[in-house]
Amino acid sequence: MTELNTVEYIAVKSVAEAVTALQSHKGARVIMGGTDLMVGMRDGRIRPSCLVDVSRVRELIGIANHHGSLRIGAATKITDIIEHPVVRQACPALVDAGKLLGGWQIQNMATLAGNVCNASPAAETAGPLLVLDAEVEACGPSGLRSIPVHQFWLGPGKTALEPTEILTAIIIPPGVDGRRSAYQRVHIRHSVDIALVCSAARVVLADGNVQEARIALGAVAPTPIRVREAESYLQGRALSEEVLDKVAELAQAATQPITDVRASAEYRRAMAGVLVRRVLQSAARRA
Ligand SMILES: Cc1cc2nc3c(=O)[nH]c(=O)nc-3n(C[C@H](O)[C@H](O)[C@H](O)COP(=O)(O)OP(=O)(O)OC[C@H]3O[C@@H](n4cnc5c(N)ncnc54)[C@H](O)[C@@H]3O)c2cc1C
Known part of the structure; x- marks a missing residue:
């Protein structure tokens, strides 16, 4: 110890x-x-x-609209994120995830940066950030750089940050329409628990058909993943039962789950399909 x-x-x-x-x-x-x-x-x-x-560094605290992008400072607490009116409107998937992260005591202490840098395959906010095409802003001895969030996690507990870099902000780029986004998870207990499997989705609809789709899964691979085959398949299609069946199948095929004390690989794979259906339907219902 x-x-x-x-x-x-x-x-x-x-x-x-x-x-x-x-x-x-x-x-x-x-x-x-x-x-x-x-x-x-x-x-x-x-x-x-x-x-x-770095939790009291003023420049790292707060949420701002910066030239059309949404900038969430690294030291902003989960509670402040889930209560922020712009985040609630523009990124409901992130709010869904924040509300499930620990209990309110944890949400009052924990930050988005900490959840992202901890690099757990089951991290609550990872899926929402993947479907929102978020970017990580990092600062080190050579200055600022930006890393797309899908390149940020390298494995359990491993990130693209250098040991002398800090994450300074999470950026949702301009033009990302996150209004129809949602996040759900399956867990054992109903109070404080980590996800057995989790999923986020974002859709942009035009005349009832999917114009753009993003789907992410957590706790089914060494890092949170995007389900790109299902995203491409959805383009131009309505979210019918048949289409959702195919999407669920593609999602299951993208997983590499493990069996551990909390759940079997088979259960995780099956639930990945169930969750992807549910989050897509939930995202599409949001205005
Ligand atoms: C009781 C309990 C319940 C929990 N429930 C959940 C849950 O439901 N879902 C979930 O996803 N997590 C859960 N967690 C884990 C944890 O609360 C979250 O991951 C939280 O968001 C971490 O944020 P933090 O600010 O406390 O990070 P810290 O603990 O301060 O840091 C976490 C890691 O990130 C690094 N780090 C933090 N900030 C930076 C930065 N700016 N730049 C570089 N590196 C940085 C730290 O060095 C450390 O390695 C739970 C934890 C507890 C104790």
Whole structure:
């Protein structure tokens, strides 16, 4: 077990200070709400040399419309995201996911950045961000860069961030119509629990037919995934029972689930098909 009281702790006031601290402390980790990190440290899975606390950096807090894109600062809490009127209207899938993330105590502490950087294959917000074509803004010693979220997760617990980079914001680019988007999951308990399988979808409809579709699945592969074959198949089609059957089949074929103590691979694959149908129908019903 890590001795928590021997870990150096630096609370920074700016992104530049955070990057400098990460450069000068090998093995340092960024801490936001700590709801993943502290659990990992307590059970000895994560042993940082130093914690760089960026949770009070003003430039990282808040939600803003920036030249038509929606910019969610890295230190914005889940509660503030799910209560934000623009997010509720423009990205209902993200609100669905935020409401399921832990309980309200966790939502008051946890951040979107922490959920994304923790890189769990079951991360609640990953599917919504995939279907919203979100981008990760990161800052390191060479300045800012943008990473499409579908390239961000490299495996369980692994991301495209360099050890000296921090995630500064999540951006929903201009032109992404997220009004018809939804997220659902299956879980064992009805209170605080992690998804056994989860799915998000976004559709743009024209005359009752799908003009654009995005479908994502979580907890069925080493990283959250897009179901691109089903997205292409849906283009120009109405969401009939027959079409949804085919989409469910394509979704199941895209999975590589594992069996663990919580569910079997067969169950996860079957539920992937069920969930994809449900989220597509739910997304399409939203105005
Ligand atoms: C009781 C409980 C229930 C939970 N339920 C759920 C659930 O239902 N669904 C779910 O998805 N998760 C759940 N979680 C996990 C956790 O709450 C979320 O993943 C949360 O969003 C993490 O955010 P945080 O701000 O606390 O991150 P932290 O714990 O502070 O950080 C998480 C990881 O991200 C890194 N990190 C954080 N911010 C940055 C940044 N800006 N730049 C670079 N790296 C960064 C940290 O170094 C760390 O590795 C639960 C946790 C608990 C304790």
